[in-house]
Amino acid sequence: xxxxxxxxxxxxPSQGEREHAAFGTRRRLAGFARTLxxxxxxxxxxxxxxxxxxxGSPAAVRAVSLKPALRALFCATHSDWERFDExxxxxxxxxxxxxxxxxxxxxxxxxxxxxxxxxxxxxHEALGLPDRTERRSDGEGEAADCQGRREGVSRTELLxxxxxxxxxxxxxxxxxxxxxxxxxxxxxxxxxxxxxxxxRGRRLDLRRTIHRNVSHGGTLIDLAWRRRKIKPxxxxxxxxxxxxxxxxxxxxxxxxxxxxxxxxxxEAFVFHTRLAHVSPSLRDRDVARAVDKLSLMxxxxxxxxxxxxxxxxxxxxxxxxxINSRTAVMIVSDGYDTGTPxxxxxxxxxxxxxxxxxxxxxxxxxxxxxxxxxxxxxAALPYVDLFAPAHNLESLAxxxxxxxxx
Amino acid sequence: xTLKRDEISDKLAAVGYVADHDIATALWxxxxxxxxxxxxxxxxxxxxxxxxxxAAVHAAELIRLQCYEGLDQNAALYEWNYQxxxxxxxxxxxxxxxxxxxxxxIFSERxxxxxxxxxxxxxxxxxxxxxxxxxxxxxxxxxxxxELLSDFQVSIPELGTIKxxxxxxxxxxxxxxxELSDALRxxxxxxxxxxxxxxxxxxxxxxxxxxxxxxxxxxxARMVAAVRxxxxxxxxxxxxxxxxxxxxxxxxIHDLRQEPEAVYETMICLIKTHExxxxxxxxxxxxxxxxxx
Numbered sequence: 001x002x003x004x005x006x007x008x009x010x011x012x013p014s015q016g017e018r019e020h021a022a023f024g025t026r027r028r029l030a031g032f033a034r035t036l037x038x039x040x041x042x043x044x045x046x047x048x049x050x051x052x053x054x055x056g057s058p059a060a061v062r063a064v065s066l067k068p069a070l071r072a073l074f075c076a077t078h079s080d081w082e083r084f085d086e087x088x089x090x091x092x093x094x095x096x097x098x099x100x101x102x103x104x105x106x107x108x109x110x111x112x113x114x115x116x117x118x119x120x121x122x123x124h125e126a127l128g129l130p131d132r133t134e135r136r137s138d139g140e141g142e143a144a145d146c147q148g149r150r151e152g153v154s155r156t157e158l159l160x161x162x163x164x165x166x167x168x169x170x171x172x173x174x175x176x177x178x179x180x181x182x183x184x185x186x187x188x189x190x191x192x193x194x195x196x197x198x199x200r201g202r203r204l205d206l207r208r209t210i211h212r213n214v215s216h217g218g219t220l221i222d223l224a225w226r227r228r229k230i231k232p233x234x235x236x237x238x239x240x241x242x243x244x245x246x247x248x249x250x251x252x253x254x255x256x257x258x259x260x261x262x263x264x265x266x267e268a269f270v271f272h273t274r275l276a277h278v279s280p281s282l283r284d285r286d287v288a289r290a291v292d293k294l295s296l297m298x299x300x301x302x303x304x305x306x307x308x309x310x311x312x313x314x315x316x317x318x319x320x321x322x323i324n325s326r327t328a329v330m331i332v333s334d335g336y337d338t339g340t341p342x343x344x345x346x347x348x349x350x351x352x353x354x355x356x357x358x359x360x361x362x363x364x365x366x367x368x369x370x371x372x373x374x375x376x377x378x379a380a381l382p383y384v385d386l387f388a389p390a391h392n393l394e395s396l397a398x399x400x401x402x403x404x405x406x
Numbered sequence: 407x408t409l410k411r412d413e414i415s416d417k418l419a420a421v422g423y424v425a426d427h428d429i430a431t432a433l434w435x436x437x438x439x440x441x442x443x444x445x446x447x448x449x450x451x452x453x454x455x456x457x458x459x460x461a462a463v464h465a466a467e468l469i470r471l472q473c474y475e476g477l478d479q480n481a482a483l484y485e486w487n488y489q490x491x492x493x494x495x496x497x498x499x500x501x502x503x504x505x506x507x508x509x510x511x512i513f514s515e516r517x518x519x520x521x522x523x524x525x526x527x528x529x530x531x532x533x534x535x536x537x538x539x540x541x542x543x544x545x546x547x548x549x550x551x552x553e554l555l556s557d558f559q560v561s562i563p564e565l566g567t568i569k570x571x572x573x574x575x576x577x578x579x580x581x582x583x584x585e586l587s588d589a590l591r592x593x594x595x596x597x598x599x600x601x602x603x604x605x606x607x608x609x610x611x612x613x614x615x616x617x618x619x620x621x622x623x624x625x626x627a628r629m630v631a632a633v634r635x636x637x638x639x640x641x642x643x644x645x646x647x648x649x650x651x652x653x654x655x656x657x658x659i660h661d662l663r664q665e666p667e668a669v670y671e672t673m674i675c676l677i678k679t680h681e682x683x684x685x686x687x688x689x690x691x692x693x694x695x696x697x698x699x
Contacts, residue, residue, distance in 0.1 A: 042588055042591070044592060046592070047592070050439050053439065054435070054439075057438060058410070058411075064427075065411060065427075065431055068427065068431035068432065069431050069432075069434075071428075072428075072431065072432040072435050072443075073435065073439070073595055073596075075596040076588070076591035076592060076596050077446075077591065077596075078446055078582070078598050081596065081598040210488055210492070211485075214486065214488050214491045214492060214495070214512070217495050217499070218495060218496070320581075320582060321582050321584060
């Protein structure tokens, strides 16, 4: 699709041993690229190719300069940028003494080529191991993971997430998905009508009209029109996945998938003690796999809910990017906040100023005699445009008329 | 001609850009792999400055394209000077010229207005093309940009295809107000610029503010670092720091600790909203000053 400038590969020496060494380096590098890919990096062949060129360059002599070089090449977003060092260290440094030789791609007497080859074929899961242990030791209870994308973290965690996965019943998935799609259609229909109204009021674009008619000697035949640009409505969903919500998490995860799948512009976030941006994982076409990935991130049950803090993270790191003037924010939470109500109120105020509507769905409203007593809920309510129940499919479907009016 | 990485570092320093190790590597890599460089970071960390410094390092012309919502090809690539074209049609018709001749004439280079992107590929010596705040442009423009960055040729229907005479060094900056497409990200090298650490910021103040002394520069840098840790809506950038440093130098202040009142009053250089001003009260200012000193 995109033509890339071809940079020469580091010249493969013709002697057998050298060739083996270079081959080993390539294998290792391919393994590194694969590890990055497993961690959600978008690494293609072109990047791997360029990385080989870097390995053949003077920068590769010292690891100090190799790391920033590979980082500039492989990273594409800020969240990549923040996680790269950790993965790099785990992959290259975890191998201990072999590092220098591998990086230089030079043959060494200490290692027979055969052994190097064998090492090079170590499956990437095993190579990724140090990464996982590190993550666990320092990641607990830290809200520092601001960008919060955690897809493909590790295999063990995947297994322990089985409880949510069991609940996925194909029929229910289909029903939730269909509902999300229907809600989307309602909103779109509205948008199309608006566009037609605007078309009637369009104006002549004089500058472009004259320009276009130069070829007619300045006689105006082709007219160019101007009309207002229409931004599609965007929906941002923030889902509370804390312990108190655990009964509903599985259900809403499926709803989230439906929303992200059918809206052209939708973003999804999950929070409990911290916030995770989950839309990239949800774009997976395979529902079961998407829900798997997500249930991974929804883990953290028992740690309490820090709604205020999660919203602060959202306002600080994501809001600017995902919210525009035509954005509705949907918060799904029971409002039991272990943080201070003041912070929640303050962050809600900030959020309110940025977006068009805030919808707060609270599964507890469906319970009989419920009144929003939780202090967090009290603090948030003044900034909420619609406070509605969401304990089953019907209550979500009841949102339809409201969403259509936004 | 490819410069070594350390040479780039030295040259950046020579043109007054205080670079850290990583950005020098990224700039070297940009040369080495001939890829564009995408810079992200908070507003005011000096992304645009990198482009300017790069141009100075290579003694190349800097061509800047400021992106905004609704930016289209006419404003970015080329446009016909249609007023002159119309004028030419009228006069030549009057003189009785043939239609073919007129057409040939008015669609010639003379009537073509170069915009930044076309200019960047038509120079003899490769310029530095700085595409500023690419996230403000629309998605369609981003796709168009991608095409240009891979082919380096432009086709103008009336004139034919214009091939690049030199491949520009391309630096893109983004403030993250919109998610950029994966295609564009993958095409580029990536560097995230953070606020400089205290020592580096002090160095920046020293190089950019003539006649300021080292201790004051260090104090200012520490103070700004402390202010950035406060919960502000608009975190002050390097440009604000430099403004403040210039102000303090202009007031002939040599030690922040001696002049708490002046510090509080001049801190409006760092503050951009009413809310933040209300938050940075005299007490807060004094507290931060106490930490710094």
